[in-house]
Amino acid sequence: MNDSLFQKAYSLIKDAKHILLITHEKPDGDAVASTCAMAEILEFLKKQYSIFCLDKPSYQYNYLPHLKKFNSDCDFNQVDIIIVLDCGDLKRTNLKKQINQRQKNQLIIEFDHHPKIDNYADIELRISESASTTEILYQFLKINKIKINKNLANCILTGIITDTANFLYPSTSSQTINIASEMLTYGAKLPLIIESTWRNKSLVAMKTLGKAMSSLKINKKYNFATVVLSQENLDNAITDEDMEGIAGFLSNLENVSGIMFLHEQKNNSLKGSLRTSNNNVDISRLAYLLGGGGHAKASGFTIEGKLEKTNKIWQVQ
Numbered sequence: 611m612n613d614s615l616f617q618k619a620y621s622l623i624k625d626a627k628h629i630l631l632i633t634h635e636k637p638d639g640d641a642v643a644s645t646c647a648m649a650e651i652l653e654f655l656k657k658q659y660s661i662f663c664l665d666k667p668s669y670q671y672n673y674l675p676h677l678k679k680f681n682s683d684c685d686f687n688q689v690d691i692i693i694v695l696d697c698g699d700l701k702r703t704n705l706k707k708q709i710n711q712r713q714k715n716q717l718i719i720e721f722d723h724h725p726k727i728d729n730y731a732d733i734e735l736r737i738s739e740s741a742s743t744t745e746i747l748y749q750f751l752k753i754n755k756i757k758i759n760k761n762l763a764n765c766i767l768t769g770i771i772t773d774t775a776n777f778l779y780p781s782t783s784s785q786t787i788n789i790a791s792e793m794l795t796y797g798a799k800l801p802l803i804i805e806s807t808w809r810n811k812s813l814v815a816m817k818t819l820g821k822a823m824s825s826l827k828i829n830k831k832y833n834f835a836t837v838v839l840s841q842e843n844l845d846n847a848i849t850d851e852d853m854e855g856i857a858g859f860l861s862n863l864e865n866v867s868g869i870m871f872l873h874e875q876k877n878n879s880l881k882g883s884l885r886t887s888n889n890n891v892d893i894s895r896l897a898y899l900l901g902g903g904g905h906a907k908a909s910g911f912t913i914e915g916k917l918e919k920t921n922k923i924w925q926v927q
Contacts, residue, residue: 626691634702639772647765649676696743744769760797815852841874861885
């Protein structure tokens with residue numbers, strides 16, 4: 611990507627009076643960390659800003675800066691720059707209507723590493739090859755010669771760690787490893803990040819993992835693994851972050867073309883997580899067929915319906 615686009619984005623940010631930061635619903639580690647990183651930059655620039663996210667970030671990220679500024683309300687009237695982070699699909703912001711009907715002088719800057727779904731940004735800083743959105747923010751910092759402090763280092767490393775499952779996913783590149791290593795020199799606390807995002811699993815999450823493993827089936831014809839959990843098998847205290855962790859763990863299954871983790875949600879819908887470590891498989895193609903999207907090795911989808919088991923076979927009703 612041309613450096614001038616990063617520089618233009620920074621120039622617009624510096625000239626802005628009030629900035630709105632937006633990330634997707636049920637934010638994962640990269641979404642939270644990239645938003646917190648941009649908030650840290652705006653603090654350095656002494657800019658007025660607000661953060662919108664439909665759902666409150668998980669307690670696991672309490673070590674990140676500016677987490678208390680996440681809010682489920684926002685006022686578009688006072689905003690001149692909107693920055694959308696880690697979200698290529700506007701539906702997941704819950705602000706699609708407001709964004710599409712924004713005033714002409716309200717510009718949108720997008721930072722994302724997911725394949726493009728919506729064409730809504732005035733400046734699109736998208737690098738699909740990057741392992742995380744925070745990896746793109748690292749490029750933004752370097753190109754614009756913004757000093758990286760401990761807070762920024764923790765944010766960037768958190769996004770990388772969570773979106774690569776501790777460097778296990780194929781999206782991990784030599785650049786990803788080099789950036790992570792550099793963040794340690796700036797004071798990022800790797801043990802704290804690992805403890806908070808990977809080892810900090812609740813009893814409910816561990817029990818749900820056990821149920822998931824018990825339901826694991828492999829379709830020998832397609833060499834494809836499936837895990838299905840109905841609502842009655844899910845504890846009310848289970849979080850979306852816990853569920854994503856289970857999908858990541860299941861991706862370690864060897865000698866399969868891919869896995870699908872499908873579970874019921876309370877709003878009469880089903881959420882599916884798709885993973886593969888097979889270099890010859892693009893799992894996102896299946897996700898797109900089911901109305902979702904994502905990366906070649908990690909994708910997802912949501913469909914309406916409920917699970918019903920007949921003759922030991924799960925069906926969507």
